[in-house]
Amino acid sequence: MPPFDDWNVIDDEEDEELQDASFFEGKKDVILFCIDCSETMHELRDDPIYEDVKTSHLLTALDAAMQIQKKKVIVGPNDSVGIVLFNTTRPSEAKDRTSEIKKNAFVYQPIAPISAPTIQELIRLIDEARGDPEILRTAFPPIQGKKMPMGDVFTSCNWVLRDGAPKTASKRVFLITDDDNPHPNSKQLLTSSRTTLVDLTQSGAQVEPFFISTEEKLFDPTKFYSSILPSNNFGDDDAEDSGILPDSISITRTDDLLSQMRFHEVPKRALFSIPFELGKGFVIGVKGYGLITEQKKGSYKYFVDLGDRMEVADSRTVYLDEDQQAEVDRHKIVFGGKLGAVPAGDVSEEEDEVSMTASRTVQAGHRPFYTAEEIRSFRTLDLEPGLKLLGFKDKSELAFEDNIKHSLFVYPDDMKYSGSKRSFSALLQKMLEKDKIGLVLALVRRNATPVFCAMVPQAETVEDGGWSEPAGFHLVFLPFADDIRAAPIDEALRASEDVKDAARAWIDKLCVKNGAYPPDSYPNPALAYHNAQLQASAFREEFDAESFEDLTRPKYDMIHKRAGPLLKEWKKALMKDENINNVIATTGSKRKADVSVDEAEIRSKYDSGTLGKLRVDQLKVCPSHIPSSFVYRSSCSVLFFSSGFPQEQRPANSW
Known part of the structure; x- marks a missing residue:
């Protein structure tokens, strides 16, 4: 067999390295759109985009669902999507689910993998509805009088997810409605809704509401939904009304529905779920999330031409013995490190063949070999995945240069260890009170390497429109001694105060709105251009390169309009600075040529x-x-x- 020089890499399909992008592609995501079809959702309004065109909240919701599915064709082809409509008199057509789907609920799209024909059918419905807005009222007639109980809505969603969603997938329900009080003065229906929602969340699904508000009628979540939807707060579990939705839940306008959905479309997949040892015998459960992930082009796929259709080829990797031309079991492969060049002729073919057999005897001057389990033992130091609290330090001892890569966010998990949220919250509050950080030994995955991390607490902050920052810990990976190199410190020329003031004036004019940079609003132009071509090819549409818009391109006209005069004043102040023509003299060092020869x-x-x-x-x-x-x-x-x-x-x- 050929030599395996990269001995420190083990192909493990089950436990991949944390930074491997295939981990994010491997786990499937399921989104179920649960859309209200009541009378108010069918009311016709002026379309904010097209002139002389009528639209409705239902049409906007279906269009947003279609856009999300078109996006998933590129970024998540293995994901699944379904659409359930409630508060409609159209009966369910699926005979096998008639008894499971409650009355006044209709399954328009059962949960199934993303496919172009299904999306094209939804596109045709939306195009017809734009020409004749009454088509949606005819296809999905709203019920008159009492609304469908929300408990039955959540039960129907639970059945649909149970039948179509994979067990290991992350399941989410996008609830879209404009009715803030479906059951006024009915405590029984409110209790039933809360109970069925608990059953839905315990099955692994997460409900994300999208409340539509208009200028005529503002959506008030405190009337009904704040009493049934769960909260992300894990503070005092014994407090009154704990776990309810705060009053500042995000309220979405009709024209912002798609943009808000795109923010929530990215699944919140936990990178790891491991125990956290606070002391000997004192363990809680935590989950870790990656806050920053680079989005790349999808993996290449091979297709087989079957004449009438194209099928994706199922590829797999096998190890082949060059001498016997036979497949080798990957579990029998050993790994060896190339420690130095061996002079030609020093190792006979017979001796080299002996070293590749099951014998572990290694002769002098030969390469040692190890099994996959031994290599994993070297890497993990025989530690099991988990966090171990080693102690506490002052927050001032954490230097800026200690952050060598993206940190992870740790959140409590009550699924394996009961009371984890309460213990996690107590530790968080005390560390915030004393302004301390934790020092932990972390092994986040079974195939990873143990590292020391600083555990930085973060308090929950709530702003208008919803949660801004959740409560939890940031795991900052601390460097080892050879990870940091001392940078030379050279004294540079300093600008005068007049130049600083002139620069500060035009910088303030060009700051990002609200002081925050939303990365979802500015996609990678190269990746977006690539995805637009693939999307046009998948739906057999013509791709117009001229219509592609690069959202990262600077708006030069706006820059000159806002800060043009200030830039000119800054340039004048810069030309008057006394240090503008000063140059720091540096002596170059000439390296001696390498003349070594063996x-x-x-x-x-x-x-x-x-x-x-x-x-x-x-x-x-x-x-x-x-x-x-x-x-x-x-x-x-x-x-x-x-x-x-x-x-x-x-x-x-x-x-």
Whole structure:
């Protein structure tokens, strides 16, 4: 078999490295759109985008669901999407689910993997509804009088997810409605809604509401939904009304529905779920999330032409024995490190074959081999995945340069260890009170490497429109001694106060709105252009390159309009600065050329007849074990070592 030089890499499909992008692609995501079809959702309004076109909240919700599905064709082709409509008199057509789906609920799209025909059918419905807005009222007639109980809505969603969603997938329900009080003065229906919602969340689903508000009628979540929807707060579990939705839940306008959905479309997948040891025998459960992830192009796929259709080829990796031309079991492969160059001819083929067998005896000068379990033991130091609290430090002892890569966010998990949220909250509050950080030993995955981390607490902050920052800990990976190099500190020229003030004036004019940078609003233009081409190809549409808009391109007209005069004043102040023409003189250092040469190179050049290409300075620094006596042959100006070569290999005319 060919040599395996990269011995520190183990192919493990179940436990991948944390930074491997395939981890995010491997876990499936399921989104179920639960859309209200009541009378108010069918009311016609002026379309904010198209002129002389009528639209409705239902049409906007279906269009947002279609756009999310089109996006998932590129970024999540293995994900699944479904659409359930409630408060409609259209009966469910699926015979096998008729008894499970409650009355006044209709499954428009059962949960199924993303497919172009399903999306094209939804696109045709939306296009027809834009031409004739009454089509949606005819296709999904609203019920009159009492609304469908929300408990039955959550029960229907639970059945649909149970039948169509994979067990290991992350399941979410996008609830879209404009009715803030579906059951006024009915405590029984409110209790039933809360109970069925608990059943839905315990099955692994997460409900994310999208409340539509208009200028005529503002959506008030305190009337009904704040009493049934769960809260992200894990503070005092015994407090009155704990776990309810805060009054400042995000209220979405009709034209912002799609943009808000795109923010929530990215699944919140936990990178790991591990125990957190606070002391000997005192363990709680936590989950870790990656706050920053680079989005890249999808993996390439191979297709097989079957004549009438194209099927994705199922690819797999096998290890092949070059001598026997047979497949080798990957669990029988051993790993070896290349510790140095072995001179040719020192290892016989028979000895090399013996070293690849099951025998663990390693002869002197040969490469040692290890099994996959031994390599994993070297990497993990025989530790199990988990966090171990080592102690506390002052927050001031954490330096800026200690942050060498993206941190992880840790949140409590009550699924495996009951009371984890309460203990986690107590630790968080005390660390915030005393302004301390924690020092932990972390092994986040079974195939990862144990590292020391600083555990920085973060308090929950709530702003208008919803949660801004949740409560939890940031795991900052601390560097080892060889991870940081001392940077040279050179004294630079300083700008005057007038130049600083002039620069501060135009910088303030060009600051990002609200002081925050939303990355979802500015996608990677190269990736967006690539995805737009793939999307057009998938739906058999013509791709217009001229219509593509690069959202990261600076708006030069707006820049000149806002800060043009201020930039000119800053340039004038800069030209008047006394340090503008000063240049710090630096003395360059010239590196000495590498003239080292070893015995093997001298012999190889002698055998090939190119010894004359060696310079005198290279021959002077030859290895010390080669004698310094030599003979000079004037015909080719080559230096030959008298005893460095065998007698029979010396030139005939050498002295």
